Amino acid sequence: MYLYDDYDRALVFERVAQFRDQVERFLAGELSEEEFLPLRLQNGLYMQKHAYMLRVAIPYGTLSARQMRTLASIARDYDRGYGHITTRQNMQFNWIELAEVPDILERLAEVEMHAIQTSGNCVRNITTEAFAGVAADEILDPRPLAEILRQWSTINPEFLYLPRKFKIAICSAHEDRAAIMMHDIGLYLYRTRSGEMLLRVIVGGGLGRTPILGLQIREGLPWQHLLSYVEAVLRVYNRHGRRDNKYKARIKILVKALGIEAFAKEVEEEWQHLKDGPAQLTEAEYQRVASAFVAPDYPPRSEIDLDHGARLAENPGFARWVARNVQPHKVPGYSCVVLSTKPGMASPPGDVRAEQMSAVADWSEQFGFGEIRMAHEQNIVLPDVPKSMLFALWQQASEQGLGCANVGLLTDIIACPGGDFCALANAKSIPIAQGIQQRFEDLDYLYDLGDISLNISGCINACGHHHIGNIGILGVDKNGSEWYQVTLGGAQGRDSTLGKVIGPSFSAAEIPQVIEWIIATFVRYRESEELFIDTLNRIGLEPFKERVYPKAQEALA
């Protein structure tokens, strides 16, 4: 992972000092609430329903054992003993005292971490997939360019007061696990036959109130022009994006208003002034950053491990966990392990207790090279586990409540913190998730159902990415009470699709039954081992609607 040099270190410590001064001035009444607001947001600090929430940046979702222990210490010393993994691979602390924030940020700075630009109308942290560097289908490691872009966009003075937040993702694998079609800028990095690194640039994607897939504005951009091209897009957006209505302020609205051709032309014109200038990246800079992401020296391990095979045969629980939570690694004899944070009633999706964080830090050293990843599905990944150690890891993870074998299954629910915490939410998310998890407790049954993604957002801002869940649930407000709208057919990855609303919304109490009907319909029409999404795409929405809204169908007949 990227290690700070003196510049990086100076920057995070100066930033802590700057924010400490701003907090003091706010508490002394020298800064108004309005003046303080964007300053605290750009330092990751939100005001939630009950307390301040601090969102800590975890670039590329990657952290070291030492950093994880620091997060555990923050959870223990400044929060109520836990943190929450977000759908953008960051960690949020929900019960924070404003006066203590500078001390927390200082503790983070000591381990090369920060909360800069994890919120606010600026370029947010650049994301990649959780398996970057280890995924078996990877073309190139996207992290060096992501890190270069992260640095360039950090406290870039021209782009700190954009019309709205701005999210960039970069992917370089056959399967797009970084959701580049759903970002303000999505970058796809690939190599030509002659070995040249090129970028495909996609703009204007996003979820939220106007869900839309991004559109391509540039193919074959040589990587050296990454910064100047992004600068051109941002300058066009900063000058011309709407500022009169915050719901119309994302770049997707500007792209839609101008049309993709006209927008691309504006960007191209701006870029003509910038390309080949000092922002052009050098091979030396690429190598400097890339050297930080060099794969560890993997001691050779046999792909075939007899003990492992025997344990699989003896222990069906372990076999199921391996089938669901263990992913192929590009080095033979190693695996990527996903630790599920979705055990059901015991803990809300994405929540991790301090003891669990410490345990994960220990396992990353015991069963790997001290590296940990956060996945956007709100799970934790240990990227380099030798196959022979999987059984020991599974046993320990199970003891800590992190061994649930449900990755990719119906109960691996992605959910925002919702109305229990968030000031923006229309409705609660966590009880909905737990209601469904409780209804579908039988792992054998879940396992037979296969891959189904279920996403819950407590409001239209869509932090739970409900539009791209095979089953999406959106909290809506109807005359002051909480209702839930259901969408079906969403998908992420190469075949990104936005789900469609199936009909009128439901009360919280009805949701588990509705999900049961949806699943029953799937089971009825499923052909052999077909995936939920494939059955749905084959038979369409109607059979599901008929099952869920039988009376409405009768009334029509």
Add this chain to the structure above:
Amino acid sequence: MNNLLQLQDGEARLVADDAWTLVREVDASLPDGPLILPLAHWLIRRIEHHPARDAVWLGPDDEVESLKPWLKLLPMIALDFPSFRDGRAYSQAYLLRTRLGWLGELRAIGDVLRDQLSHMRQCGFDSFAVREDKSATDALKGLIGMSVQYGRSVIEPRPLFRRR
């Protein structure tokens, strides 16, 4: 304008005797002395007063490119921040300095506050009409900002990767 900070030869100083009067809206009678006029009005008055004695201010909707023919004539350009959260003037300043080659005084007016001054300075502003109800002496502390800047800026066109 008073409550003003100015950079001269790299030194920041408080200005108490600034001669300019900012005219937000033009009505029948204009005050005496040098004025900072809105773009539309400046273009009209330019014809009557030659060579131009007045400066111009642009709002965030005004295109900086429209000043191109007059850059040799203008004594000063001001850019307005209707709210400190409206970041368009940062891009306008960048374009004036970098693309249009404006070397004269570039003044930030409007919602100009201590915690944004370093960003303004990095984007090429060299004078800052701090909001009237705020202390310019206090705002002076915001002018320096951080010692490290990764990207490039108007005052440091080389990104850090070319310097580190």
